[in-house]
Amino acid sequence: xxxxxxxxxxxxxxxxxLIMFIAFATFKTLLHVFVFSLVSVLVVNFLLRVLMRIKxxxxxxxxxxxxxxxxxxxxxFVNIIPPVFKQVNSFYEFMKNILDSxxxxxxxxxxxxxxxxxxxxxxxxxxxINELITTLAVNLAKSVPNFLVVIFYSILFTVYITIxxxxxxxxxxxxxxxxxxxxxxxxxxxxxxxLSSYVDVLLLGAFIVSISFYVLFSFYLPEYKILLAFxxxxxxxxxxxxxxxxxxxxxxxxxxxxxxxxxIVNIVVMLIHLGAFLFFIFIMKKRADxxxxxxxxxxxxxxxLYGLVxxxxxxxxxxxxxxxxxEFVKNELEI
Numbered sequence: 276x277x278x279x280x281x282x283x284x285x286x287x288x289x290x291x292x293l294i295m296f297i298a299f300a301t302f303k304t305l306l307h308v309f310v311f312s313l314v315s316v317l318v319v320n321f322l323l324r325v326l327m328r329i330k331x332x333x334x335x336x337x338x339x340x341x342x343x344x345x346x347x348x349x350x351x352f353v354n355i356i357p358p359v360f361k362q363v364n365s366f367y368e369f370m371k372n373i374l375d376s377x378x379x380x381x382x383x384x385x386x387x388x389x390x391x392x393x394x395x396x397x398x399x400x401x402x403x404i405n406e407l408i409t410t411l412a413v414n415l416a417k418s419v420p421n422f423l424v425v426i427f428y429s430i431l432f433t434v435y436i437t438i439x440x441x442x443x444x445x446x447x448x449x450x451x452x453x454x455x456x457x458x459x460x461x462x463x464x465x466x467x468x469x470l471s472s473y474v475d476v477l478l479l480g481a482f483i484v485s486i487s488f489y490v491l492f493s494f495y496l497p498e499y500k501i502l503l504a505f506x507x508x509x510x511x512x513x514x515x516x517x518x519x520x521x522x523x524x525x526x527x528x529x530x531x532x533x534x535x536x537x538x539i540v541n542i543v544v545m546l547i548h549l550g551a552f553l554f555f556i557f558i559m560k561k562r563a564d565x566x567x568x569x570x571x572x573x574x575x576x577x578x579x580l581y582g583l584v585x586x587x588x589x590x591x592x593x594x595x596x597x598x599x600x601x602e603f604v605k606n607e608l609e610i
Contacts, residue, residue, distance in 0.1 A: 280454055280455055280458065281458060281603055282603075283452070283454070283455055284451070284455035284458040284459055284462070284603065285599070285603040285604070287451055287452070287455065287459075288459070288462070288599065288603075289599075291450070292595070299581060300580060300581065303581075303582075303584075304421055304424060304425060306581060306584060306585075306588070307421070307425045307584055308424075308425050308428045308429055308432070310584055310587055310588050311425060311426075311429040312428075312429045312432040312433055312436070313470075313591065314474060314587075315344065315429060315430075315432075315433040316432070316433055316436050316437060317470060317471055317473075317474035318344060318474060318478060319340050319341060319344045319433060319437050320340075320437070320440075320471060321471065321474065321475050321478065322339075322340035322343055322344060323336050323337060323340040323437070324471075326339055326340060337437060337438060340437070341433075341434060341437060344433075345430070355501065355505060356505075358501050358502075359501060359502050359505045362498070362499055362501065362502040363502065365498075366499050366502055366524075366528075369499075369528060369531075370524060370527050370528055372531075373527055373528060373530050373531045374397045374527060376531075377394060377397065444463070444467075447459075447463060448460045448463070458602075458603075461602070462598065462599070462602045462603070465598055465601075465602065466594070466595060466598045469594045469597075469598055470591055470594055473590060473591065473594060476554065476555050477511070477512060477514070477555070479554075480511055480551040480554065480555055481507075481508045481509075481511040481512060482508070483547070483550075483551055484507040484508065484511045484547055484548070484551055485504045485505070485507050485508035485511070486504070487507075487543075487547045488500075488503050488504045488506075488507040488544075488547075489501070489503075489504035491540065491543055491544070491547075492504070495529070495532055495536060495540055496528060496532075499528070503525070506521060506524070507521055511551070512587055513574070513586045513587060514555065514570055514574070514590055516571070516574050516578075516586065517586075518548050518552070522544065525540070525541070525544060526541065529541060565590075565593055565594060565597050569593055569597070570589070570590055570593055572593075573589045573590065573592055573593035573596075574586055574589040574590070576589075577589035577592055
């Protein structure tokens with residue numbers, strides 16, 4: 276059976292993708308560098324587009340976008356992350372104390388059955404949280420050398436890919452036979468637009484959640500407002516599943532605020548995430564034609580294959596396959 280040009284392009288793209296996925300599974304550092312570099316390049320590209328819209332000359336816009344991005348990262352490492360790490364231990368003790376004190380029994384005096392169920396969940400969760408914190412601390416200590424390597428190469432890739440964007444985008448189709456390059460160029464262009472939209476929405480949502488958390492917990496848990504704002508920012512980079520991961524410690528610590536404040540805090544958190552989620556889904560459905568169910572499936576599968584980093588990498592993988600499907604497979608099935 277003779278393959279059409281479109282089918283050949285699809286086959287070659289899938290072969291390259293398979294090679295990359297195998298390499299990522301074999302060399303985790305490669306995956307980490309790729310994910311961090313991809314996100315960094317797309318964020319810098321977002322800043323670049325904003326500067327270009329206000330008529331900043333391209334060379335100056337590239338320089339400013341890189342300076343702004345790395346300036347924010349340096350500021351975070353110097354002024355935000357150290358306080359966050361200082362608060363982690365006391366926050367853990369505070370959370371553990373709430374579980375041990377069984378505050379919910381005061382709220383559920385008239386509902387002993389529910390109180391007993393929550394008590395059993397708390398008894399199960401308390402040692403699990405302790406194991407998780409210990410595991411994270413050990414893994415963090417072991418990962419410091421690898422982390423430095425990832426940061427070093429990610430910075431290099433971000434700077435050079437941003438500066439040589441035109442060269443990079445023109446060179447990629449050169450990896451494919453001449454007959455399919457036109458199709459590949461069109462595919463890569465649409466993939467780039469979809470990925471850029473994804474990062475733009477995700478970044479905006481992360482900032483909205485983080486700032487909202489900072490304001491909210493300035494009133495209810497002022498000693499942990501920086502930690503919880505940072506936590507909201509990071510977990511927002513895992514669509515759908517990140518909300519559940521984020522909400523667990525908030526549910527626990529808000530138990531110690533009294534029934535009224537517990538309800539207020541969690542309703543406000545729910546409204547914040549509902550707004551961010553609807554905005555995310557609306558934009559992604561419009562720009563990338565991807566639905567929440569598909570995202571959830573990819574987060575689950577890629578997370579199993581590549582671990583925690585895979586959860587951050589999952590939706591871009593989903594976008595890749597959806598774009599591939601729309602460009603090369605969908606029309607073939609309708610013939």
